[in-house]
Amino acid sequence: MNTTDTTTLQSDTKDAQKGNGTQTLLRGLALLECVAQGISDVKGIAAHLGTPRSTTHRMLNSLVAEGYLHHVPYGGYSLGFRLIYLGTKAQEQRPLGALARPFLEELAAMTGDTVHLGTQEGNRVFYLDKISGTKGLEMRSRIGNRMPLASTGVGKALMLGLPPEAWQALYDEAVAEKVAAGEPVLLSPWPQFHEDMLSYRAQGWVMDLEENEIGIRCVGAPVRDVSGEVVAAVSVASAVPYTSRERMLDLGPMVRDVAQKISETLGLGKKQS
Incomplete structure (x- = not known):
């Protein structure tokens, strides 16, 4: 493989990574919108987003860990303290x-x-x-x-x-x-x-x-x-x-x-x- 081919391959790989990152970000934002609308269980969120339950569960766990969502066992998900903070900042700005x-x-x-x-x-x-x-x-x-x-x-x-x-x-x-x-x-x-x-x-x-x-x-x-x-x-x-x-x-x-x-x-x- 020559230098030109290597450079092209690296560029394509970076573009693919950017695309995957953007898709993940948009899915996470769509998930937050679901919870904001009152869809609070994994099954309902997965159905709304059209994503597998396993993928949805991983995203939910990540957002809970970062404080963007709050989870009550057997009670579902609600918006977390980080969003309250960001909402306050948004109003201030x-x-x-x-x-x-x-x-x-x-x-x-x-x-x-x-x-x-x-x-x-x-x-x-x-x-x-x-x-x-x-x-x-x-x-x-x-x-x-x-x-x-x-x-x-x-x-x-x-x-x-x-x-x-x-x-x-x-x-x-x-x-x-x-x-x-x-x-x-x-x-x-x-x-x-x-x-x-x-x-x-x-x-x-x-x-x-x-x-x-x-x-x-x-x-x-x-x-x-x-x-x-x-x-x-x-x-x-x-x-x-x-x-x-x-x-x-x-x-x-x-x-x-x-x-x-x-x-x-x-x-x-x-x-x-």
Whole structure:
């Protein structure tokens, strides 16, 4: 074997090792996502990932040893202290949450409803913060959850920062996800959805009429940075009996004003030197 062949073989071997390392990393991350979603036993995790139980068990043991997972005998797996630490650090490194928190608390106190703060990650909403309401209601949103933009109040508020020609692809994606999950599609037909979004854009706030979760209504508004770009959104959500159309019309300007205050904290409206 000549020098060129040897060099090529070594390069191919390194590429293969990199590929295997990346695959292992992605499997480990997917496993953590499974546990975060409540799949806590080896059998369920292996089925979800499509990996052999022996392989799954080895990955679980490694993650437990490093503190990323916690194991209770006969009780399954849960997220470990290392993830709690990393989650705290992640929040510290995303100053938007810290800057917005006092305004979210003020809005929660004024309304008694659940308040969300979300950002856009790809084609989905990432819930950055959540303050539960005082009415004893619980909803599917969680800090760290990701949901379709077009079917959530926070998501539709984020969409106000996108060009209208980008809306339909996000709408189609939200509808497809509902269908795939076997859930009823409560989004308006596309022409009506588009017309509503144009109206929302003009008034500066949006409504979610049970489109994400049956029985839950939501009002949202976008947060803008110093350049005027939409970087986040705030929403107030509650059950239908507490959120009549008339109350939503009252909440809309209130949520918009809070989003404006957060925007001003981020520098919106300040003169640039």
